[in-house]
Amino acid sequence: MMKIKKASKLAKLSAVALLLSTSIVVAQEAPASTTETAPVAAPEAPVPAPAQVVAPAPAPAPVVVAVAEAAPAKPAETVSATVAGTKISLYGRLELNTAYETDVTNGLWSANAPSGAKGDAQGRTSLSIARTRLGFNLEGPSKDDEPSLKGRFEADFAGNSSYSNFNGTSGSNSGFRIRQSYGSVSFKDLGLTLLFGQTDDVVTPLDPPSVNPSSYNGAGNIGNRRPQIRVTEAIGPVEVAVAATHDRTYGYTARIDKDKADPDRAAIKGSDGSDSIPAYKGTDKAVTDADAPTIPAFQGRVGVKLPASWAGEKASLVLGLGGLFAKNEVANLDDKNRYASPEPSYMFGADLSLPIIDILTLTGEFFTGQNLSRYGDGSLGQKRAYSDDGGIKSIGWWGGLAAKLPASLSAGAGVGAESLDDKSKSNGNAESNMFIFANLAYNFTSAAKATFEYVNFSTDYSVFKNGKYDSSDNRSLNRFELNFRYDFK
Numbered sequence: 001m002m003k004i005k006k007a008s009k010l011a012k013l014s015a016v017a018l019l020l021s022t023s024i025v026v027a028q029e030a031p032a033s034t035t036e037t038a039p040v041a042a043p044e045a046p047v048p049a050p051a052q053v054v055a056p057a058p059a060p061a062p063v064v065v066a067v068a069e070a071a072p073a074k075p076a077e078t079v080s081a082t083v084a085g086t087k088i089s090l091y092g093r094l095e096l097n098t099a100y101e102t103d104v105t106n107g108l109w110s111a112n113a114p115s116g117a118k119g120d121a122q123g124r125t126s127l128s129i130a131r132t133r134l135g136f137n138l139e140g141p142s143k144d145d146e147p148s149l150k151g152r153f154e155a156d157f158a159g160n161s162s163y164s165n166f167n168g169t170s171g172s173n174s175g176f177r178i179r180q181s182y183g184s185v186s187f188k189d190l191g192l193t194l195l196f197g198q199t200d201d202v203v204t205p206l207d208p209p210s211v212n213p214s215s216y217n218g219a220g221n222i223g224n225r226r227p228q229i230r231v232t233e234a235i236g237p238v239e240v241a242v243a244a245t246h247d248r249t250y251g252y253t254a255r256i257d258k259d260k261a262d263p264d265r266a267a268i269k270g271s272d273g274s275d276s277i278p279a280y281k282g283t284d285k286a287v288t289d290a291d292a293p294t295i296p297a298f299q300g301r302v303g304v305k306l307p308a309s310w311a312g313e314k315a316s317l318v319l320g321l322g323g324l325f326a327k328n329e330v331a332n333l334d335d336k337n338r339y340a341s342p343e344p345s346y347m348f349g350a351d352l353s354l355p356i357i358d359i360l361t362l363t364g365e366f367f368t369g370q371n372l373s374r375y376g377d378g379s380l381g382q383k384r385a386y387s388d389d390g391g392i393k394s395i396g397w398w399g400g401l402a403a404k405l406p407a408s409l410s411a412g413a414g415v416g417a418e419s420l421d422d423k424s425k426s427n428g429n430a431e432s433n434m435f436i437f438a439n440l441a442y443n444f445t446s447a448a449k450a451t452f453e454y455v456n457f458s459t460d461y462s463v464f465k466n467g468k469y470d471s472s473d474n475r476s477l478n479r480f481e482l483n484f485r486y487d488f489k
Contacts (some may be wrong), residue, residue: 085141091489092134111214113459113477130158151183191234202299203322209402209412211483218377220398220416247293254339297326311355318353343391345371364399392424427464
C-alpha cells in the first residue's frame with residue numbers, strides 16, 4: 001500500500017511538472033499578455049491554466065490575413081531593367097488621330113486654312129498613328145560621390161505627314177523620327193547640369209493643352225527640337241539655361257559679292273512691285289540645311305518657379321523670359337568671294353504657367369522676332385527667297401486653360417495668333433493666322449483616354465493692289481478631331 005501511495009503521489013507530481021512545463025512553452029510562443037503569464041505565477045492552481053493559455057492562441061491569425069490583403073494595394077512598377085549599372089526604363093504611348101476637316105489641306109494635319117477658291121473644296125477625313133511614341137530613360141551608373149547621369153531616347157513616326165504614310169504600300173515612308181536623344185550630367189552640390197544631344201528648345205518650352213498634331217506651329221506657338229550643348233544653373237527658385245544649337249539654315253538663294261553690283265546684269269524687280277534688287281557678280285548659291293553654318297545659334301532663358309499654395313501643396317507658378325540669335329551664315333569654300341548672308345534670326349519671348357485653383361491652370365506664351373521659320377514655323381513658316389531680301393518680322397502669342405472635371409473628365413480651351421508686320425508681307429502669302437480650340441476628354445483609366453476637339457483656323461492672305469497692301473483674303477478651316485491615346489511607363 002505504501003508503494004502504491006508513493007507511486008500515486010509521484011504520478012501526481014509528474015503531471016503537475018508536465019503541466020507547468022507545457023504552460024511555460026505555450027506562454028513563450030503566444031503574444032505577451034497579463035492573462036498568459038498568470039498561470040506561471042500560480043502553479044498551485046493548474047486547472048484553470050490551460051483554458052487561459054489556449055484561448056488567446058488564435059489571435060495571430062488575423063494579423064496574417066491583414067498582411068495578405070494589403071499586398072495588392074502596391075502601385076505598379078515602371079517597366080525597367082538594369083544593364084551594367086545603368087537603369088533603363090521604358091515608356092511611350094499608342095495614339096490614333098482621326099479627323100474631319102472642312103477643306104483640303106496638305107498632309108495629315110494642318111495649322112492654317114489653305115488659300116484657294118472659297119466653297120469649292122470638299123471636306124476630307126484622315127486617320128493616323130504617326131504620333132505613336134516610344135522611348136526609354138537612362139539613369140546611372142554613378143557612385144554617391146559622383147555626378148548623377150541621366151539620358152533619354154525618344155522616337156515617333158511623324159517625320160512624314162503625307163497621305164502615303166502608313167498605307168501599307170511598298171516603298172512608303174514610315175516617317176520614323178528621332179525626337180530626343182541626349183545625355184546629362186548633374187552636379188547636385190553646385191546646382192549645375194550639362195546636357196549634350198537633341199532635345200527641346202530652351203525658349204518657349206510650353207504647348208497649348210490640345211491634341212492637335214501641329215501644336216499650332218505657324219499660328220502663334222513656336223519651338224522645336226534640335227541638337228545642342230546646354231548648361232543649366234539652378235539658384236534657389238531661379239533657373240538659368242543657355243545653349244549652343246545647330247544653326248539650321250532655312251533655305252534661300254545666297255548672292256555672291258554682295259557689295260559689287262554687276263552693271264551688265266539686269267536688276268530683278270519684285271513680283272509684288274517692290275524695289276528692284278540689284279544683280280551681283282558671280283553665281284548665286286541655293287543654300288539648304290545641308291550647308292554647314294559658320295557658327296552655331298544661341299538660346300537662353302531665365303525661369304522663376306514659386307510655390308502656388310492656393311492651388312495645392314505641389315502646385316507651382318512658373319514664369320520665364322528667353323531669347324535666341326542665329327547668324328544664318330553659310331560656310332564659304334572661297335574666303336575671298338563669300339556668299340552674302342541673309343538677315344539674322346532673333347526672338348524675344350515669355351512663358352507663363354499659373355495654377356488658378358487646384359483644378360484649373362492657365363498657360364501661355366508671347367514672342368516677337370524675325371526669320372523664325374525653322375523654329376516651329378514661326379514667321380508663319382515663310383522665308384526670303386534671296387539673302388538680300390530683308391527679314392520677315394512677326395509677333396505671336398497663345399493662351400490656354402486646362403481643367404480637371406468630375407466623373408473622369410478633363411477639358412481644355414485656347415486661342416492664339418501670329419501676324420507679320422507690313423514690310424514683311426508678300427503678295428499671295430499669309431499675313432496672319434489665328435486658331436481657337438476647345439476639347440473634352442474622358443479618362444477610361446489613368447493611362448488611357450479619348451479626346452474630342454474642335455479647332456477653327458482663320459488665315460488672312462495678302463493682296464497687293466494699286467501699289468500697296470490694303471486688303472486681304474480671309475480663309476477659314478474647321479477641324480473636328482477624335483483622339484485615342486494609351487500611355488505606358
